Amino acid sequence: MSPDTSPTHADWISPARIGIVGFGIVGQALAFGFSQKDIASKYTIKYHDKYKESPSLEEVVRDSEFIFICLPTPMxxxxxxxxxSILDEMIDQTTKFTNGTDKIIVIKSTIVPGTTKKFESKYPKSNFAFNPEFLTEANYLADFINADRTVVGANNDLTSRKVIALFRQRFPTQKIFQTDTTTAEMIKYMANAFLATKVMFANEMFDICNSLGVKYEEVKSMAAADRRIGDSHLNVTTARGFGGKCLPKDLVALIGSAKDLKIEPKLLRTVWALNKEVRKVHDWEEIPFAVEGNHKKV
Incomplete structure (x- = not known):
């Protein structure tokens, strides 16, 4: 995998027609990022969301070159x-309108490594790419605009270059990585599993500092001055551990995926067990679409 340095190929995609399926945090961030006043004329955006008043899936796919799938994949x-199951159903419906065309289905939903390849095998007449999102729930709009990097995973070079051209035209100075779909899927899980582990490490350091009678904040700030460590995800609050919609489900997903590969993820299991122990309120159990079946709470 290497940063893309290809020409923009802007003639392929300007004005680009973007379709978004699922208009939650990820879908909204995507729409926001491609609809700023200074670049709005370069893109047309339509979205379909079964829980919001919006055009039909058929209309959105018909009028789009790039169809971004931004649906939940709950624990x-x-x-x-x-x-x-939510993603499977929507991919099945979407491919009815993409089969035999040059449209590209770009999956942004977080999925276990190998999933996009399975879709390619099941729907060989449609084009697929995987483009993970690295957003925080608190700052998702700004995070999209100011992303550290964009990862484009595709198993077809032309598909990959078209998706890269879309992002390169919008973000000319951003670091963009080109790779295959399975690698791109794994990147997202490695990132979130590391952040979850870092949170639990910080919690343990906090307890040790308290027992020593030293200030954790002082220790943290000086330790984090090391560029190899950094200060993100080191804050320790009264809630303890990590919650929300993403880190819990992604850690559980990676543990499950490792088991399927006959690998025993001892560290990840320990992180998850410790988190459930110290996190008194398991908020992910109440967040819509964070856990299987709780979309009924929407």
């Missing part, structure tokens, strides 16, 4: 992995 209730 299974038994914590054995993730539930892909």
């Amino acid at each position: 299974k209730q038994d914590e054995s992995g993730i539930d892909l």
